[in-house]
Amino acid sequence: MSRTSKTAPSPLDDRAREVVDRLHAQNRHQFARSIIPLVREMVKAKFGTGNWDSTQTDSGKEMLADKMVALDPEKAALCHLLCRSLRARTVVEIGTSFGVSTIYLAAAVRDVAGEDATTGPPGLVIGTEHEPGKVEIAERNLADAGVDDHAEILAGDLLETLPPRLAALADQDRPVDFVLMDIWIPMALPALELLIP
Ligand SMILES: C[S@@+](CC[C@H](N)C(=O)[O-])C[C@H]1O[C@@H](n2cnc3c(N)ncnc32)[C@H](O)[C@@H]1O
Known part of the structure; x- marks a missing residue:
């Protein structure tokens, strides 16, 4: 370390x-x-x-539109450690930006799934970002960090992109183990309402 x-x-x-x-x-x-x-x-x-x-x-x-507004290292590390402690394999991130927090989360689910590959699904973080330029940068950062196999970013307004993705998880009987809510304040409640079911 x-x-x-x-x-x-x-x-x-x-x-x-x-x-x-x-x-x-x-x-x-x-x-x-x-x-x-x-x-x-x-x-x-x-x-x-x-x-x-x-x-x-x-x-x-x-x-x-081009501002990162990323979690600082201590908060991002805390999210990583919480996912590790919870043995989280499926994570939803509400607000991805340049992918800083996504990297910490994707590394956590990769490590959890890697420690016991015989049970449960592979680790996956589902990110959400509506600025196309940020999506492109986040995807590049995830690849550079070596965790892109464990993250996907839903590009567009999460009110539209997230419901079908959550429905697909439900069809697979795959519960969401951890949610990082890091979004502009007016979006927080609508996003939470999507996730509650
Ligand atoms: C606080 S930043 C996320 C920072 C990120 N979690 C990190 O630590 O690097 C919030 C992001 O949510 C995005 N956003 C805001 N409203 C959105 C919406 N309706 N759908 C998808 N993304 C949205 C913004 O463009 C912004 O990049």
């Missing part, structure tokens, strides 16, 4: 860690450069719609 930050040891192998270390640094850099535009969009949203949520306004969506 080596350290991705001063406080959290990384649970990933060398290949995946190299990718996420680069992405975590990119995320920090992008966030630092985006604070002023983010605040500007929130103020515009407040004047235009009455609330601070800039994720649903046209200019806010445009500004966020």
Whole structure:
């Protein structure tokens, strides 16, 4: 194990860690450069719609279209360890972006399924992302990290892409073991309602 930050040891192998270390640094850099535009969009949203949520306004969506907004290393590592502890093989990720958290989750389900390949399905993370540019980047990052065999990304609005995929899992008697909910706030409840059944 080596350290991705001063406080959290990384649970990933060398290949995946190299990718996420680069992405975590990119995320920090992008966030630092985006604070002023983010605040500007929130103020515009407040004047235009009455609330601070800039994720649903046209200019806010445009500004966020290439932003990573990724989990930081400690939170992503916690998700990985929770999946390992739960022996999760089937994971749904609500909000994928550039695939940072997806890499941690896919490594976890790969390791769980690999430790006991005789029972249960192979490990799979089902990600969701509606920005086409982010889907492309996430797929590349998953391949670079060596976990693309254990992840698929549903491209498009998750309200449309997720129901048929969840129905297919149900047909296979394959329960969802873990959900990472990491989405713009107005989408969280609708996404949860899809998952509850
Ligand atoms: C907070 S980011 C996810 C970050 C990611 N979990 C990580 O740690 O790297 C939320 C993502 O959800 C995507 N998103 C927002 N609304 C969506 C929708 N209706 N369907 C699919 N993706 C959506 C956004 O484009 C954004 O990339």
